[in-house]
Amino acid sequence: MGNCGSSKPCRPSPTPPEKPALVVRLYGSDSCPIAWRIRISLLYKGVAVQFLPSDSPIIRGPLLRCGADVMTGSAYELLQYVDSRFPRPPEVATDGVGKDxxxxxxxxxxxxxxxxxxxxxxxxxxxxxxxxxxxxxxxxxxxxxxxxxxxxxxxxxxxxxxxxxxxxxxxxxxxxxxxxxxxxxxxxxxxxxxxxxxxxxxxxxxxxxxxxxxxxxxxxxxxxxxxxxxxxxxxxxxxxxxxxxxxxxxxxxxxxxxxxxxxxxxxxxxxxxxxxxxxxxxxxxGATHSHLFPFFMAGLLPQEAMQYVDLVCRWIKDSQRVVSMLRSLTVPWEEEHTRRPLFATVP
Structure with missing residues (x-):
């Protein structure tokens, strides 16, 4: 349960790591919305992720290395892999949400x-x-x-x-x-x-x-x-x-x-x-989807949060803006130096 009753906005509860020795490496462009979305999904699931900026002309799109597994593909395919490899809820592959x-x-x-x-x-x-x-x-x-x-x-x-x-x-x-x-x-x-x-x-x-x-x-x-x-x-x-x-x-x-x-x-x-x-x-x-975005997202339950991320990535055409929004969600995690899900799990 999150301590939404604290003096700060809703904060998530600590989550035990999947496996302490496992570190997922994510290669991709620092300006790629898909790479940031994959990173958010991994951090949310409590998985240690090492993001390695890469603008290789050979690899098109993000590349995910998890142990012996090496994965590339569309955003949905990579999110499906994340869900299958780390089954703790919620599902992050929300393809089809809000297509209309x-x-x-x-x-x-x-x-x-x-x-x-x-x-x-x-x-x-x-x-x-x-x-x-x-x-x-x-x-x-x-x-x-x-x-x-x-x-x-x-x-x-x-x-x-x-x-x-x-x-x-x-x-x-x-x-x-x-x-x-x-x-x-x-x-x-x-x-x-x-x-x-x-x-x-x-x-x-x-x-x-x-x-x-x-x-x-x-x-x-x-x-x-x-x-x-x-x-x-x-x-x-x-x-x-x-x-x-x-x-x-x-x-x-x-x-x-x-x-x-x-x-x-x-x-x-x-x-x-x-x-x-x-x-x-x-x-x-504008404020909700800029400096208030982490605050807004902290009020959503896990599956709701991933649905909103899906809507942001699907419907906001300015990729720089999308990257800025997703990047802002990693700041609390990076500042606290602890592996936690990014969104609130409040009742």
Missing amino acids: TEVALAVAARLQHRSVERHVDGMVRRAAEMAEKGGGKRKTTMTTMTAMTAVAERSGIARWYGELVELMLEHAQMEERLVFPTLERIMHRGVREVALANEQHARDLPMMNGIKEDIKSLMAMEVGTSLYQEGLQNLVFRLKTLQEHCKEHFQEEERELLPLFEAACRARREERDNSRWLEQMMGAM
């Missing part, structure tokens, strides 16, 4: 919902733990270490919430720019659902800003006082309210709006090419 634009758009939107939900759930748990384990202790009974820990947790939850708000706002803005106008223009019967979704967005924004102000006030309070404890309890209440609103809003979108949106995309197919729609969706969420 309409399906891909719906899959991407639902995965974004899941990430937001789990980050909110994690913040609720963490704030509740902070309130339970010592926010109300008298200052005279708090050790220096306890006070320092409380301050660090407070700062961590402030950073966590800041990134969460950025992700939530960008997702909402993407829907307002791309999804809702399409429904209103093509599917007139979706106007009522669009109006309701816009109303929910407007309702949640003051609540999100209020939580931000609560955290800001908490940062200025003295740890261990009754006022600080009251502030923590209020934060827990506000976060639980946001949690309920998010679940309700996402359920309604997935039950009402997304099926209408898929139908609208099919109708649009008769008028023009749909192939750039998912790329436009991801382009409209």
